[in-house]
Amino acid sequence: MAEYKGVMIYGEVAEGRLATITTELLGCGRKLADDLGQELSAVLIGNNISGLAQEIIAFGADEIYVVDDPLLKDYQTDAYVPVLEKVVKQVMPRILILGQTSIGRDLAPRLAFRLETAASMDCVELSIDPDSKLVLQTRPVYGGNAQAIFSGETYPQVATVRAKVMSPLRRDVSRQGKVITIEAGLTPSSIRAKVLEKVTEKVEGIKLEDAAVIVSGGRGIGGADGFKQLEELAKVLKGAVGATRPPCDNGWVPDGWQVGLTGKIVTPDLYIAVALSGSSQHMSGCSGSKNIVAINKDPEANIFKQARYGVVGDWKKIIPAFTAKVKELLGG
Amino acid sequence: MNMIVCVKQVIDPEAPPASFKIDPSSNAVVPPSGVSPVISPFDENAVEAALRIKDTQGGKITVISLGINLLRDVVKKPLSMGADELILLEDEAFAGGDSWSTAYALAMAIKKIGDYDLIFCGRQAADWDAGQVGSGIAEILGLPSVTLAKKIDVTDGKARVERVTDDGYEVIEVSLPALITVSNELGEPRYPTIRGIMAAKKKEPIIWKPADIGCEPSQVGAAGRRSRLLKLFQPVRESKCEIVEGGSPEEAAVSLALKLREAKIL
Numbered sequence: 001m002a003e004y005k006g007v008m009i010y011g012e013v014a015e016g017r018l019a020t021i022t023t024e025l026l027g028c029g030r031k032l033a034d035d036l037g038q039e040l041s042a043v044l045i046g047n048n049i050s051g052l053a054q055e056i057i058a059f060g061a062d063e064i065y066v067v068d069d070p071l072l073k074d075y076q077t078d079a080y081v082p083v084l085e086k087v088v089k090q091v092m093p094r095i096l097i098l099g100q101t102s103i104g105r106d107l108a109p110r111l112a113f114r115l116e117t118a119a120s121m122d123c124v125e126l127s128i129d130p131d132s133k134l135v136l137q138t139r140p141v142y143g144g145n146a147q148a149i150f151s152g153e154t155y156p157q158v159a160t161v162r163a164k165v166m167s168p169l170r171r172d173v174s175r176q177g178k179v180i181t182i183e184a185g186l187t188p189s190s191i192r193a194k195v196l197e198k199v200t201e202k203v204e205g206i207k208l209e210d211a212a213v214i215v216s217g218g219r220g221i222g223g224a225d226g227f228k229q230l231e232e233l234a235k236v237l238k239g240a241v242g243a244t245r246p247p248c249d250n251g252w253v254p255d256g257w258q259v260g261l262t263g264k265i266v267t268p269d270l271y272i273a274v275a276l277s278g279s280s281q282h283m284s285g286c287s288g289s290k291n292i293v294a295i296n297k298d299p300e301a302n303i304f305k306q307a308r309y310g311v312v313g314d315w316k317k318i319i320p321a322f323t324a325k326v327k328e329l330l331g332g
Numbered sequence: 333m334n335m336i337v338c339v340k341q342v343i344d345p346e347a348p349p350a351s352f353k354i355d356p357s358s359n360a361v362v363p364p365s366g367v368s369p370v371i372s373p374f375d376e377n378a379v380e381a382a383l384r385i386k387d388t389q390g391g392k393i394t395v396i397s398l399g400i401n402l403l404r405d406v407v408k409k410p411l412s413m414g415a416d417e418l419i420l421l422e423d424e425a426f427a428g429g430d431s432w433s434t435a436y437a438l439a440m441a442i443k444k445i446g447d448y449d450l451i452f453c454g455r456q457a458a459d460w461d462a463g464q465v466g467s468g469i470a471e472i473l474g475l476p477s478v479t480l481a482k483k484i485d486v487t488d489g490k491a492r493v494e495r496v497t498d499d500g501y502e503v504i505e506v507s508l509p510a511l512i513t514v515s516n517e518l519g520e521p522r523y524p525t526i527r528g529i530m531a532a533k534k535k536e537p538i539i540w541k542p543a544d545i546g547c548e549p550s551q552v553g554a555a556g557r558r559s560r561l562l563k564l565f566q567p568v569r570e571s572k573c574e575i576v577e578g579g580s581p582e583e584a585a586v587s588l589a590l591k592l593r594e595a596k597i598l
Contacts, residue, residue, distance in 0.1 A: 198500070279345075310573045
């Protein structure tokens with residue numbers, strides 16, 4: 001029987017370029033491959049994506065497998081699972097890493113079940129056990145209240161990795177690598193769940209994931225009107241507005257504003273948490289922020305355990321005065 | 333329309349983080365005292381998704397739950413919300429499973445039920461947060477799956493599903509039978525009515541053991557795992573919060589702004 005060897009990452013493309021998560025996966029995969037003394041490969045699946053192969057090599061891969069087919073234009077489970085299954089069965093990597101994105105969340109478990117192997121989702125750390133050479137997978141569980149280290153003994157070991165926790169390598173165009181093309185071999189009739197339409201929620205101003213400053217509100221904001229005040233502060237700080245789950249579920253703000261385990265993962269320089277208690281599931285999305293400032297009327301709120309600065313009091317009185325002072329300090 | 337919803341009993345994720353404790357010797361969470369377990373919140377969204385279809389076009393909703401020590405008041409909640417039947421896979425052999433063994437047992441139970449158009453699961457359970465069981469059941473049963481749904485419409489033997497993506501959503505059309513995992517963006521699940529609670533009280537759940545669904549005990553629970561849990565721990569958090577004070581909330585706000593400026597954060 002052939003041997004499982006090397007590390008493979010699944011690359012994603014966003015607007016014709018490598019998605020940020022892809023460069024992060026390449027950085028993480030490179031380290032694991034070097035620790036094993038084996039090669040790092042990448043797989044790129046899509047339509048008109050062949051031109052990105054050299055870019056993947058520049059970010060650290062030794063080999064890149066490209067599956068380019070019109071049927072792969074959009075991510076569709078019934079198309080991508082068999083294609084990735086085919087690549088994995090041909091290459092036989094020991095470790096397969098994907099991003100914890102809307103694609104990875106769908107693709108990784110279904111593929112793992114098809115390959116009869118285990119997957120670990122949303123990992124924040126991956127390391128090679130020096131004795132067993134298995135990859136140890138650390139992931140938050142219980143809504144971020146705890147972390148667990150998993151391993152499996154079936155190959156490939158599949159893991160998805162959380163955005164913004166792994167560092168990309170520096171782009172080096174002099175790096176050499178091999179590009180291998182694989183046929184998709186799909187028939188349209190095998191696709192039972194079809195994407196009819198993609199709707200991108202329009203973001204006014206700065207995207208949450210890219211913002212250096214985020215003002216976030218929780219259930220305590222009380223309604224859509226309250227969020228207007230947070231928007232005002234965010235505007236002064238040239239930042240974005242985020243939210244916990246209840247304001248999104250109650251329709252006060254768009255779903256896309258949710259920060260947390262099942263929302264966006266953000267790492268701004270300044271995260272101002274207003275009238276939110278700091279549940280573990282929310283903190284999972286923002287604990288990577290450089291500075292957290294908490295404004296909450298409950299001095300016992302969990303958010304004060306995570307914040308660098310805090311004010312205990314009614315946000316309705318604090319935010320207008322704070323906004324005015326910040327405006328003055330920033331000369332606006 | 334025959335619908336099946338899979339739900340899991342979990343430690344209440346809304347319990348205060350300070351009450352969360354781990355027993356390092358058994359690598360397990362110590363259930364907080366005085367806090368009742370709940371149906372995993374995303375699974376309640378899944379129940380709600382099925383109920384909305386039942387509201388508009390009728391149908392039968394069968395709920396399945398796998399676990400041990402299932403509190404009847406907890407696992408009957410979907411019945412009190414409006415579901416029709418409750419099947420419990422309750423046996424020591426089902427304990428300590430992972431996504432693999434859980435999906436396998438649920439798939440075997442669904443196979444036994446046989447007649448279904450839609451299967452719903454929550455996008456992930458509030459304890460292990462893996463989000464694999466739904467896709468796993470679909471794979472074992474050979475069904476199409478759509479994950480992270482926020483809206484579902486059923487017409488002409490097909491479901492139109494709005495699936496949450498990283499920057500919005502996509503509309504997916506899927507042939508039935510299919511499996512759908514549901515996200516919180518679907519909206520708040522309904523509260524049980526008094527009449528629903530009374531009806532649920534009278535309804536006895538059906539209990540299935542591994543043999544009833546054609547599983548060897550070695551394939552389910554801890555014995556059927558494919559992943560090994562090496563360690564469960566609570567990450568250490570620094571708590572050095574400087575509370576900024578003032579004579580009034582407004583003064584505190586001004587002091588906070590000055591402090592952030594001083595620390596070059598602003």
